Amino acid sequence: MAHNPYYDGPSSDHYDGTRFFNPGAPPARGTLRALLRWKLAGAAARWPRAVAVTPALPAARVDRLRVTMVGHAALLIQVAGRNLLTDPLWSERASPVRFAGPRRVTAPGIAFDDLPPIDAVLLSHCHYDHLDVATLRRLHAAHAPLIATPLGVDAIVRAAVPGARTIAGDWWQRLALDDAMTSTLTPALHWSNRSPRDARMSLWAGHALEVAGQRLWFAGDTGYGDGALFTQIGARLGAPDLALIPIGAYEPRWFMAPQHVDPAEAVRIFAAVGARRALGIHWGTFQLTDEAREAPRDALAAALAAAGIAPDRFVAAAPGGVYDAPAAVPR
Numbered sequence: 001m002a003h004n005p006y007y008d009g010p011s012s013d014h015y016d017g018t019r020f021f022n023p024g025a026p027p028a029r030g031t032l033r034a035l036l037r038w039k040l041a042g043a044a045a046r047w048p049r050a051v052a053v054t055p056a057l058p059a060a061r062v063d064r065l066r067v068t069m070v071g072h073a074a075l076l077i078q079v080a081g082r083n084l085l086t087d088p089l090w091s092e093r094a095s096p097v098r099f100a101g102p103r104r105v106t107a108p109g110i111a112f113d114d115l116p117p118i119d120a121v122l123l124s125h126c127h128y129d130h131l132d133v134a135t136l137r138r139l140h141a142a143h144a145p146l147i148a149t150p151l152g153v154d155a156i157v158r159a160a161v162p163g164a165r166t167i168a169g170d171w172w173q174r175l176a177l178d179d180a181m182t183s184t185l186t187p188a189l190h191w192s193n194r195s196p197r198d199a200r201m202s203l204w205a206g207h208a209l210e211v212a213g214q215r216l217w218f219a220g221d222t223g224y225g226d227g228a229l230f231t232q233i234g235a236r237l238g239a240p241d242l243a244l245i246p247i248g249a250y251e252p253r254w255f256m257a258p259q260h261v262d263p264a265e266a267v268r269i270f271a272a273v274g275a276r277r278a279l280g281i282h283w284g285t286f287q288l289t290d291e292a293r294e295a296p297r298d299a300l301a302a303a304l305a306a307a308g309i310a311p312d313r314f315v316a317a318a319p320g321g322v323y324d325a326p327a328a329v330p331r
Contacts, residue, residue, distance in 0.1 A: 004201045006152035014171065019200040020151075020192070025225050028191040028259040029199060038255045038290075045292035051284070053107045053319045060116045065214045065242060065325035069317040070109045071285040073130055073221075075244060076116075080212035082181060084120045086244065087130040087220075088139060094129035094286045096194070102129070102286040105293070109319030118143040120177045124220030125192045125204035126153050129286055133160040140164050148175050148183050152202030156194065171205060172236070181211035186233050188222035190259050208237045214325070215240040217273060221282070222246070223258045224265040230272035239274030242325040247300050247316060248283025251290035260289070263299035267307050270314055276326055280316040 004018050011017045022028060030038075056068050062078035069075055072094070073087040090112050095101020118139060124130055131153065139145055140161050147157055147166045154168035169175045171187045186206035193199040206220040217233070217240040250262040261269065263280070270278045283296040297316040304311050317323065 006155040006202045020203045022189050030255050044290045047287045047293045051106045055111050056320045056322050058116050067323045069319050069321045071106050071319045073282050079214055082119050083116045086122045086218050088135045089132040090135045091132050104285050106285050106319045118145045121145050121147045122207040123149040126156050126202050136161050150203035150205040184208040188220045189225050190221045216242045218244045224261045230269045234273035241276050243275035243278040244281050245278050246282035247280035248296040249288040263296055264303040267303040278314040
């Protein structure tokens with residue numbers, strides 16, 4: 001049996017003692033044969049080399065819930081005087097090497113040196129477009145934030161960033177980020193790896209943040225499955241004031257559906273969790289799949305119209321965009 005270098009814990013309904021899995025769902029990771037079929041088809045749309053971005057200059061602290069889009073799945077969350085980042089990535093490429101791999105077409109929506117003091121980082125999983133070691137090292141040197149992760153991802157972070165402060169948990173586990181702010185790790189239909197030999201040896205998850213009467217849900221990367229998971233998340237954790245839901249990296253569907261939702265599925269997730277507002281993320285920064293750059297934004301608008309949902313309730317977030325959530329509802 002293979003050795004898991006990241007996590008040594010008891011078996012569960014989604015961990016077999018060596019690898020994590022999505023219970024009751026087909027494997028999210030495609031086979032090598034399927035990957036080759038996809039890539040050899042050559043159906044990827046042509047993206048622009050660069051898209052202009054006007055970076056935001058965030059305030060040092062904010063009382064209400066405000067989110068600023070950095071790019072892809074990296075966002076600055078400001079709420080109740082705290083500053084958090086999701087899946088931070090300021091590098092030029094989403095890759096284990098600097099000379100190859102997907103290159104960003106949008107500059108970060110906040111210049112790194114313009115970041116306010118960062119208190120915590122929420123990581124969803126270990127794929128290179130979500131866990132960027134170079135960025136985490138810069139953040140540790142400048143801010144020394146607490147880094148909250150699913151099981152096993154903490155070991156990857158500590159090995160790459162000596163002295164990093166980490167906290168890790170399983171699906172549905174609530175992590176204390178400070179004396180009044182928590183993140184509950186939510187299940188997702190996805191997978192993980194850093195190399196060909198460590199597939200599914202660390203867990204993947206979303207984060208349901210609660211602080212000062214405000215709820216924010218960062219979905220992480222996920223497929224849709226039968227949709228029951230998202231109804232369960234809303235029922236167990238309550239409706240979020242703001243949800244961060246992926247809308248990109250979804251074509252071709254025959255290959256990507258088990259691991260990435262498309263915009264129509266994102267709208268169904270939005271409804272299932274009962275979110276008041278949502279931002280569409282994971283699109284337009286790195287070309288990871290076949291769809292055109294603007295396709296997720298356009299498909300989201302069409303899906304919202306088909307569902308009879310006002311377009312201002314679910315917006316495709318653009319780098320540098322600043323989005324204020326509605327005032328908290330008394331709980």
